[in-house]
Amino acid sequence: MSMANELSIELREYLKRCGLSERMIARCNGNTRMYHDLGLYGDIAEAYMEELADHYHVDLSGFEFDKFFPPEFAGKNALLGALFSILPFAGYLARQHNEYLPLTLKMMENVMRTKQWRAGAHE
Incomplete structure (x- = not known):
């Protein structure tokens, strides 16, 4: 029995629509964190959130992306951005230094069900 069975059919469909492979979805459970x-x-994370708004009609007006996900590259300027594109691991390390709140699949499922992001839903 796969852990993916813990996820609702709708949540699994959402993850599939966003491009997550069946293999990855099978490894996920409610506590799996997006970042x-x-x-x-x-x-990519922005596309996942846009899919919630566009396809599932979720109101994300209170959602603060920066609290949950790093930007595309952690550098504050184009030179660092170019460096991170050449050395992706450097970008990975830079992103690890910041603390981001966990956004779990259980939270995503709740947002899909209620159709809105509640401030404080992550606490």
């Missing part, structure tokens, strides 16, 4: 465990950040 910390799945490694989602920047444009």
Whole structure:
């Protein structure tokens, strides 16, 4: 019995729509974190959140992206951005230095069900 069975059919469909492989989804459970465990950040994480708004009609007006996900690259300037694109591991290390709140699949499922991001939902 796979752990993915813990996830609702709707949540699994959402993850599939966003491009997560069946193999990755099978490893997920309600406590799987979007950034910390799945490694989602920047444009890809934004696309996941946009999918919630566009396809699932979730109101994300109170959602503060920067609290949960690093930007596309951790550098504050173009030179660092270029360096991180050449040496992706350097970007990975730089992103690890910051603390980001966990955004779990259980939280995502709740947001899909209630159709809105509640401030404090992560606490």
